[in-house]
Amino acid sequence: MFFRLEPRGEQSRSMAYLSPVLAGLLTLITGAIFFAVEGQDPLFALKTLLYTPISDVYGLSELCVKAAPIMLCAIGLAVVYRANVWNIGAEGQLLMGGLFASAVAVNVIESDGFWVLPAVLIAGMMGGGLWAFLAAWLKTRFHANEILTTIMLNYIALNFLIYSVHGPLKDPDGYNFPESAMFGDSALLPTLVDGTRVHAGILFAMLAVVVIWVLLSRSFLGFQIKVLGLDASAARLAGFKDKKLIWIAMLISGALAGLAGASEVSGPIGQLVPQISPGYGYAAIIVAFLGRLHPVGILLASMLMALIYMGGEMAQIELGMPLAITGLFQGMLLFYLLACDVLITYRIKLKTKKPTLVRG
Amino acid sequence: MDIDLITNILYAMVRTGTPLLIVALGEMVCEKSGVLNLGQEGMMLMGAVAGFITTLLTGSLLFGFIVAMMAGMIMSQLFAMIALGLNANQVATGLALTIFGTGLSAFIGASYVGKPIEGLNAIAIPVLSDIPVIGKMLFAQDLIVYLSFVLFIAIWWFFRSSRPGLVVKAVGENPHAANAIGLPVMRTRYLAVAFGGAMAGLAGGYLSLAYTPLWAENMSAGRGWIALALVVFASWRAERVLLGAYLFGLASILHLVAQGLGFAVSPNIMAMLPYAATIVVLVMLSRNQGRSKMFAPISLGKPFHPAG
Numbered sequence: 001m002f003f004r005l006e007p008r009g010e011q012s013r014s015m016a017y018l019s020p021v022l023a024g025l026l027t028l029i030t031g032a033i034f035f036a037v038e039g040q041d042p043l044f045a046l047k048t049l050l051y052t053p054i055s056d057v058y059g060l061s062e063l064c065v066k067a068a069p070i071m072l073c074a075i076g077l078a079v080v081y082r083a084n085v086w087n088i089g090a091e092g093q094l095l096m097g098g099l100f101a102s103a104v105a106v107n108v109i110e111s112d113g114f115w116v117l118p119a120v121l122i123a124g125m126m127g128g129g130l131w132a133f134l135a136a137w138l139k140t141r142f143h144a145n146e147i148l149t150t151i152m153l154n155y156i157a158l159n160f161l162i163y164s165v166h167g168p169l170k171d172p173d174g175y176n177f178p179e180s181a182m183f184g185d186s187a188l189l190p191t192l193v194d195g196t197r198v199h200a201g202i203l204f205a206m207l208a209v210v211v212i213w214v215l216l217s218r219s220f221l222g223f224q225i226k227v228l229g230l231d232a233s234a235a236r237l238a239g240f241k242d243k244k245l246i247w248i249a250m251l252i253s254g255a256l257a258g259l260a261g262a263s264e265v266s267g268p269i270g271q272l273v274p275q276i277s278p279g280y281g282y283a284a285i286i287v288a289f290l291g292r293l294h295p296v297g298i299l300l301a302s303m304l305m306a307l308i309y310m311g312g313e314m315a316q317i318e319l320g321m322p323l324a325i326t327g328l329f330q331g332m333l334l335f336y337l338l339a340c341d342v343l344i345t346y347r348i349k350l351k352t353k354k355p356t357l358v359r360g
Numbered sequence: 361m362d363i364d365l366i367t368n369i370l371y372a373m374v375r376t377g378t379p380l381l382i383v384a385l386g387e388m389v390c391e392k393s394g395v396l397n398l399g400q401e402g403m404m405l406m407g408a409v410a411g412f413i414t415t416l417l418t419g420s421l422l423f424g425f426i427v428a429m430m431a432g433m434i435m436s437q438l439f440a441m442i443a444l445g446l447n448a449n450q451v452a453t454g455l456a457l458t459i460f461g462t463g464l465s466a467f468i469g470a471s472y473v474g475k476p477i478e479g480l481n482a483i484a485i486p487v488l489s490d491i492p493v494i495g496k497m498l499f500a501q502d503l504i505v506y507l508s509f510v511l512f513i514a515i516w517w518f519f520r521s522s523r524p525g526l527v528v529k530a531v532g533e534n535p536h537a538a539n540a541i542g543l544p545v546m547r548t549r550y551l552a553v554a555f556g557g558a559m560a561g562l563a564g565g566y567l568s569l570a571y572t573p574l575w576a577e578n579m580s581a582g583r584g585w586i587a588l589a590l591v592v593f594a595s596w597r598a599e600r601v602l603l604g605a606y607l608f609g610l611a612s613i614l615h616l617v618a619q620g621l622g623f624a625v626s627p628n629i630m631a632m633l634p635y636a637a638t639i640v641v642l643v644m645l646s647r648n649q650g651r652s653k654m655f656a657p658i659s660l661g662k663p664f665h666p667a668g
Contacts, residue, residue: 005446005447086451088455138639138642138643142642142643142646142647143646143647144639144642144643144646145592145642145646147398147451148585148588148589148592148638148639148642149639149642151582151585152582152585152586152589152635152636152638152639153635153639155581155582155632155635156632156635156636159628159629159631159632159635160628160632162628163626163628163629166626166628167626282459285455285459286459289452322466322467322470322471323470324463324466324467324470324577325467326463327459327462327463327464327466327467328460328463328464328466328467329463330459330463331456331459331460331461331462331463331464332460332463334455334456334459334460335438335442335456335457335460338442338448338449338452338453338456339442339446339448341448342446342447342448345447346446346447
């Protein structure tokens with residue numbers, strides 16, 4: 001190698017904020033080259049991917065629709081990642097949230113009480129919370145690695161969801177399609193702006209961002225979580241109950257992902273279907289890193305990630321490229337981010353010739 | 361349960377366990393050198409798609425498998441560049457590799473979904489494959505399964521009796537001491553990661569060229585992650601990886617067993633089994649905190665800064 005890494009001694013704060021920007025730029029440049037290789041006009045392709053989707057009011061409204069579940073999952077992940085607990089299971093927690101919410105919603109289609117919607121949403125949060133708590137408990141009680149358990153729980157949740165729409169939750173009048181019945185009006189989230197699909201989910205997401213911000217920066221609980229993440233033995237020495245903290249952090253994270261799932265089924269979808277998430281829970285991991293585990297960063301990064309989802313759809317329509325371009329750009333962004341993050345702790349120095357001993 | 365059913369279950373168990381065995385052996389070598397690469401799933405998918413497209417275009421299965429291994433290896437070096445070259449967090453980098461590999465493979469393979477190819481055929485070894493019960497399982501498989509037997513023996517021997525195996529172990533246990541006595545720590549780690557990548561690619565290729573012969577998005581369905589759990593389960597020992605891979609193979613085909621015995625269970629419920637089994641195994645093994653720590657390579661997942 002023609003360069004070497006020199007430790008900075010202390011972490012660079014400005015680099016921590018610059019790194020996501022740098023990673024974004026590198027992704028853009030690589031993307032442009034990639035489009036050129038694919039035989040597209042790179043500038044037009046990038047415009048289609050990143051600008052055309054939000055060039056009108058409807059586009060902006062759709063951005064909010066897509067950003068809401070990502071933001072909810074990612075802000076929850078910020079809490080657990082601060083505690084140094086690697087929850088990779090937001091996707092499964094989101095699916096379980098959608099499933100629990102639907103299980104309630106399809107049983108109260110006829111009722112029009114004001115309590116229906118809260119019950120549906122709370123069921124969703126319980127579903128997600130339960131799924132996350134399971135992994136937390138396995139970690140604190142049996143020391144089972146949470147990365148692997150949460151990943152496995154994702155696959156189990158997906159299979160459970162598919163089983164449910166083929167079995168117990170299948171619409172009896174649905175011509176045998178693997179879907180639940182359409183929810184009753186009282187179980188649907190209100191639309192915020194007429195003529196768009198923007199629903200109250202984006203308000204939940206914004207609220208969650210503010211609450212988590214306060215929790216992390218102003219509360220003793222948040223302080224304990226951060227100490228636990230930075231130095232587990234220091235936290236124990238200070239008398240913090242580490243197991244309980246892990247439980248609480250995972251419960252918060254899972255409940256928020258569950259709320260995201262519940263908001264999807266009772267928002268834009270309106271019923272339980274097998275595909276309630278195009279990988280929002282995984283995208284949220286990228287968002288959490290990209291947003292530096294900070295609420296404001298996560299707000300912005302969620303918007304960007306939602307835009308990449310929309311851009312993928314736009315590229316499919318306008319350029320005839322596969323929808324999978326979304327995952328490609330997401331992966332690239334995360335890779336560049338990790339590479340750029342090296343600059344937080346190291347300086348890059350060009351390698352010069354090693355000094356040689358001068359013999360007298 | 362008649363003999364035929366048992367014979368066929370054992371046959372399917374080995375066949376289903378083979379991709380797990382290959383990817384887990386590769387990851388084991390990688391982890392023995394002290395590097396934790398969580399990108400197995402991404403590398404498998406890249407191997408699967410690259411191998412499939414190559415075979416579809418050239419008609420050669422051999423080329424397909426070679427390109428699958430190369431694809432896995434290239435992906436692993438992407439990981440190595442960031443996690444080893446730039447000292448980034450190995451967990452996050454591996455995760456990124458999986459996300460990136462999943463996206464890239466889906467993109468590359470988008471126009472190849474559902475296209476048919478002639479998959480790898482089984483070669484029954486005369487006489488031996490006629491042995492009752494175990495004959496079909498061991499001697500009526502395809503070439504990659506036979507290769508996986510050889511691979512297993514080679515890796516078992518590598519860590520048991522060879523000098524390079526000792527070097528890999530030394531680098532994984534104590535990179536500073538290894539460095540001090542002049543062992544090439546970084547080079548060993550790069551090579552171990554590359555080997556793991558090639559094996560993940562081969563396992564992916566096995567899925568798309570032999571096991572199902574077709575390409576579908578996300579077709580590895582978590583096998584890369586199960587393999588990571590398998591290595592822990594096996595406490596980093598080849599013979600236990602073999603046992604574990606086949607046990608998980610059995611868990612994945614239990615729906616066939618259930619059908620054979622006349623039970624009607626939802627296929628989606630049965631599909632949860634290998635994942636649930638992974639969790640159960642992890643819990644059983646990790647229950648005693650000291651135990652898994654005792655067997656894990658001591659420097660696993662920790663970056664190594666060469667002096668200076």
